[in-house]
Amino acid sequence: MPRTIGERKDAIPALAEVFRTHGFEGASLSLIGAATGLGKGSLYNFFPGGKEEMAQAVLDHIDGWFRDEVFTPLRQAAEPQAGIREMFRAVDQYFHSGRRVCLIGAFALADSRDRFAACVKDYFAEWVDALAVALRRAGISAAEARAQSEDVVAVIQGALVLARAANDEAAFGRIMRRQERRLLQGLPKA
């Protein structure tokens, strides 16, 4: 009979780290094996589709995390302001204050974009949309909310680029804090 524990899941954090560090092409099976502690046998047992299925599993996991921790709070928080604050908090935590890179952002820039196009596209579309919902609920017009959301999601991605380029984690926090302040101060009725 099969094991009750899905070991597949346990490999995902390590897989995510490898893909984040080396990209899709750069993440060789030997690196993946070293990072997860699994041999090819196990790897191809859990992910018969090979590297592509591994990456897809990681993307799905990231997607789920953001849905639960960021998008849903943004859409459903009793106070939209609280949802927005929660977004900045969760994002700062997730990206380890800029020391960690956004895998989906990195995939978007590389030619992995085409391979995982739907996933990459949906992730950002959902993020922008969820933030726009919060802003609209906070009293901003639909058009203005979309514009602000697009800008904020963009600046977060850019902050990750800058922080990593300069090897200066502090930069990420600085940019994030300014955006949060700007966004919340721009809302009506304080």
Added chain:
Amino acid sequence: MPRTIGERKDAIPALAEVFRTHGFEGASLSLIGAATGLGKGSLYNFFPGGKEEMAQAVLDHIDGWFRDEVFTPLRQAAEPQAGIREMFRAVDQYFHSGRRVCLIGAFALADSRDRFAACVKDYFAEWVDALAVALRRAGISAAEARAQSEDVVAVIQGALVLARAANDEAAFGRIMRRQERRLLQGLPKA
């Protein structure tokens, strides 16, 4: 006797395109050969250091372009406002309105960052610094100028990520135009 024309230079645009499209690891010598129309013989004749030297040459070329077309205008324009407008114009042109990706940004996110750390770091540092100079000359305090510059450079990089993720070039233009407006309207004496 040697040829007077340095053919090496002529290969750089094609090289840049390959690295932009496939990243450093993904740009195989066969792809490079196909893109440039050069065989290994020529390639290693012009770039004895191999792929790494090719990428470095591309980075240097990009750096030079931005220095001439963006950083210097920002620092030296008679009217700082004009320098800023010129920055947005040149950047929009360079990135083909969001259809093209920033190679240095992509390198920053990948592990190519370590290989070309100095170049990657300087590029963004110079950009932020040059923009801050323009803002200061336009009458903004040093601290505020640095903050605004960081935010704007970040949002440009993020806009490239978003545009490519959504496969929506228009997004880049939208974000850029909003930033330009916000930046110029925030300056004293109109």
Added chain:
DNA sequence: TACAAGATGTACCTATCGGTACAAACAAGC
């Protein structure tokens, strides 16, 4: 304890990787 099904290590496959060696083709100056 025996069995079935999942989990794992190892050996092996072909293709391609980045890089080297080198001889032939080429161009320019005398």
Added chain:
DNA sequence: GCTTGTTTGTACCGATAGGTACATCTTGTA
């Protein structure tokens, strides 16, 4: 037309890529 140095194509190298085959453990259940 010869010489000199550059530019090229081609053959080749060891290493590693992603992936498959399969025999051997493990493990939960009866």
